[in-house]
Amino acid sequence: MTKRAPMLRPWWLWALFVLLVLMIVVIGWLWRQGAA
Amino acid sequence: MSTPALSLSRRGTMSQFARATFELAKPRVTLTVLLTGLAGAGMASRAMPGALDAGLLLRSLGAIALLVAGANALNMLLEQDSDARMSRTRTRPLPTGRLSPDTALWLGMLWALTGLTLLSFTVNPLTGLLGAVALILYVLVYTPLKAVTPWALPVGAIPGAMPPLLGWTSVAGDVSLRGALLFAILFAWQIPHFHAIAIARRDDYERAGFRPLSVARGIPRAALHMVVTSVVLAVVVVGATSVLRPGAVWVAAALSGVSVALAAPALRGGEHTLRAARKTFLWSLLFIVSLMLVLFGIP
Numbered sequence: 058m059t060k061r062a063p064m065l066r067p068w069w070l071w072a073l074f075v076l077l078v079l080m081i082v083v084i085g086w087l088w089r090q091g092a093a
Numbered sequence: 094m095s096t097p098a099l100s101l102s103r104r105g106t107m108s109q110f111a112r113a114t115f116e117l118a119k120p121r122v123t124l125t126v127l128l129t130g131l132a133g134a135g136m137a138s139r140a141m142p143g144a145l146d147a148g149l150l151l152r153s154l155g156a157i158a159l160l161v162a163g164a165n166a167l168n169m170l171l172e173q174d175s176d177a178r179m180s181r182t183r184t185r186p187l188p189t190g191r192l193s194p195d196t197a198l199w200l201g202m203l204w205a206l207t208g209l210t211l212l213s214f215t216v217n218p219l220t221g222l223l224g225a226v227a228l229i230l231y232v233l234v235y236t237p238l239k240a241v242t243p244w245a246l247p248v249g250a251i252p253g254a255m256p257p258l259l260g261w262t263s264v265a266g267d268v269s270l271r272g273a274l275l276f277a278i279l280f281a282w283q284i285p286h287f288h289a290i291a292i293a294r295r296d297d298y299e300r301a302g303f304r305p306l307s308v309a310r311g312i313p314r315a316a317l318h319m320v321v322t323s324v325v326l327a328v329v330v331v332g333a334t335s336v337l338r339p340g341a342v343w344v345a346a347a348l349s350g351v352s353v354a355l356a357a358p359a360l361r362g363g364e365h366t367l368r369a370a371r372k373t374f375l376w377s378l379l380f381i382v383s384l385m386l387v388l389f390g391i392p
Contacts, residue, residue: 085213
């Protein structure tokens, strides 16, 4: 039984995806603080 | 200029594409998630009357649906090879070639990021943050880990327990003890639930290349874990209910007692284990729906 994890390719696209996710959360937070 | 025959076939292609796209979102999973999100929002609005209005509920559930649809599409993209080897998942859009992996990739990312943006900006940033944690854990940690180690189960149970908490924080604006207890119940519930599936469908999982405990360490070990985590679930549920709805503790205890009683015969081995796993799985579905209704205040 070989262990195979699915490939996350191209890796930079997934890294960009994580970066966008973090950006949305951080900007959302700052925006709400600015609005309050 | 197009002939009637051509436009007819184009319409057929469009509806096939729309159908495949719909399947990519795992509509039944998305609907289940929305129901648990609704339960969380409902409990929060009971705790603080006036905090929930129809617009907020619509924005929150719409954003959660997009986020979940995106996460499901990305999961299908990453699991297309194992899906092709399991009878249950062989007919999904990617293994059958009805959608290209590129389409799944872009649609998945678009849906997930749109859902997250809506949660962060039109609901509240805390719900956006929790949604982001669930998305990353599900797609980039749990999905790859499934093929490597049984530890994927507790990792996957974190995003799995998030939907009612997202519903809760959408309304309440913070996690608080009650939101955390709701999360704890859903987290604890998933462990024996998935051990039961992985015992009953062990061969299918092995063929697909997944490594739940029943594949990695054998069915007797998985059965032991299923029974022990059913007891843990009982303790968590009774404890949480005593805070969330003290009047319903005896109902929670009765429901949990049935879970333990149905799981326990799995320790006897052989056919008893398989039978107990199937019963535990079916009961777990009834259990969680009943418990949500009880905590929600019905009856």
